[in-house]
Amino acid sequence: MLELIMTFATFVLQSSEPAIPPTAAAALAVGLAAFGAGYAERGIGAAAVGAIAEDDDMFGRGLILTVLPETLVILALVVIFVV
Amino acid sequence: MSIQNQGGSNYEYVTARVRSRRARLFDEDDYRKLTRMGTGEIARFMEESEYETEMNALGSRHSGGDLIEYALNRNLAANFEDLLRWADGRLYDYTARYLRKFDAWNVKTTLRGIYSDAERGEVEDDFIRAGELGEARLNRLLDAASMEEAIEALRGTMFHGPLTAALEIYEEHGELVPLENAVDRGFYGRLLEGLPEEPDRATELYIEFLRAEIDFRNLRNAFRLAYSGADIDPADYYIDGGRLFDEGDLRQLASNPDELAARVRDSPYGEDLDAALDGLERAEGLVGFENALDAALLEYSDQLSNRYPLSVCPVLGYVLAKEREVDNIRAVARGREAGLGEDEISEELVIL
Known part of the structure; x- marks a missing residue:
């Protein structure tokens, strides 16, 4: 296992190409941002559903608060155009 | 369940x-x-x-x-x-x-x-x-x-x-x-069995609350015995796990309301219960004191639930x-x- 990693590392270090090409890195960035947004929405969503269960009027507010972290992904999308 | x-x-x-x-x-x-x-x-x-x-x-x-x-x-x-x-x-x-x-x-x-x-x-x-x-x-x-x-x-x-x-x-x-x-x-x-060994701050406070519940139960029993003057062995009613009394203390203090009040005043709860104890000493009766106990608990729990929103406190x-x-x-x-x-x-x- 260790040898395999060593070989891989030498290969990566010796090749002139970057290990992660720019477009792949951008895709990763967006993906990680989406992951973060999803994690944030988990908590907010749970709380929002709780509030809505007690009081139907909270639906609109709950929905807005739940999708707020989605802005993270939108901002991360900028990376795609920068690359 | x-x-x-x-x-x-x-x-x-x-x-x-x-x-x-x-x-x-x-x-x-x-x-x-x-x-x-x-x-x-x-x-x-x-x-x-x-x-x-x-x-x-x-x-x-x-x-x-x-x-x-x-x-x-x-x-x-x-x-x-x-x-x-x-x-x-x-x-x-x-x-x-x-x-x-x-x-x-x-x-x-x-x-x-x-x-x-x-x-x-x-x-x-x-x-x-x-x-x-x-x-x-x-x-x-x-x-x-x-x-x-x-x-x-x-x-x-x-x-x-x-x-x-x-x-x-x-x-x-x-x-x-x-x-x-x-x-x-x-x-x-x-009540206090099997709690985590190293709780986070909020859980620690909760455990403290459970302990306070035991203390207040002991306290209530002690005051009731002290004021009713009944001839009952207080140790029969003693509940283990609190931090205010042990069994011997309770037996001794239950026969002496003034000493009991002084003891509570020196305890960690003293600050919250000061007013209530004053009322008790002015002979306003046990009801006022017990209500003050409840009010003190309620206020404390409200504070906690604002301070630790994602815990058992709310x-x-x-x-x-x-x-x-x-x-x-x-x-x-x-x-x-x-x-x-x-x-x-x-x-x-x-x-x-």
Whole structure:
């Protein structure tokens, strides 16, 4: 296992190409941002559903608060155009 | 119901629901209105509030103070049952720990019912079905005709062991006290069992609260014994696990109210209870002191639930506030029935 990693590392270090090409890195960035947004929405969503269960009027507010972290992904999308 | 100790806790969901319910409890204005009403009006007021379902369900069978009392109990049970249904993981464990006190209440009610040969229906009305004992077990308890049967029905619960031990003493003396003590011991013995070794700050505070609950129970017993002057060995009522007294202290202090008060003043609770102790020394009676104990607890739990929003604290704050609300409305209704004046009733209320 260790040898395999060593070989891989030498290969990566010796090749002139970057290990992660720019477009792949951008895709990763967006993906990680989406992951973060999803994690944030988990908590907010749970709380929002709780509030809505007690009081139907909270639906609109709950929905807005739940999708707020989605802005993270939108901002991360900028990376795609920068690359 | 089994103890669900696996998986994560869903603090966000439970906290949101609990806070919403906490906000809908009666506030000071409502109480001011309530203290001016007769029992009939209180019943109507409750029908238009959170208690609607219970009032409608019981309205045909009971009336007056009884109707209000039973509706309150049922609503309390329904609300706390909800808490247990929502909560997962450790949160469930923490919540159930405290709510098991209603199991203790139900068991005590049954034993008292058997002792006094009460009708099955009467005992059932007094049940608060908020704890962990399921419907089937409670029914078996209700069906029990003798102490032995009732205790047998509790096999596998935390009450079975202590009750079996106390049964002999009961049969010797024919007194209910040892059995009731056994129930309390069963409950308080489990209260602090199996808590995490290195809790986070919020959980630590919760454990501290449970400990305070034991202390306050001991304190109440001590003050009652001290003021009633009854010739009972206080050690019989002593509950282990608090940080205020040990068994010997209690025996010594119960015979001397002044020393007892001084002891409490020096304790960690002294600051919160200072005013209450002053009142007690001016001989304003035990009721004021006990209410001050409750108010101090309530205020503290409110503070905690703001400081640690994603913990067991908001749930605890709600449970306490709901209990106080039920106690308050009951006090108003019973007070009205007994013909007490507005001021006298307000003294009985615990309002923040």
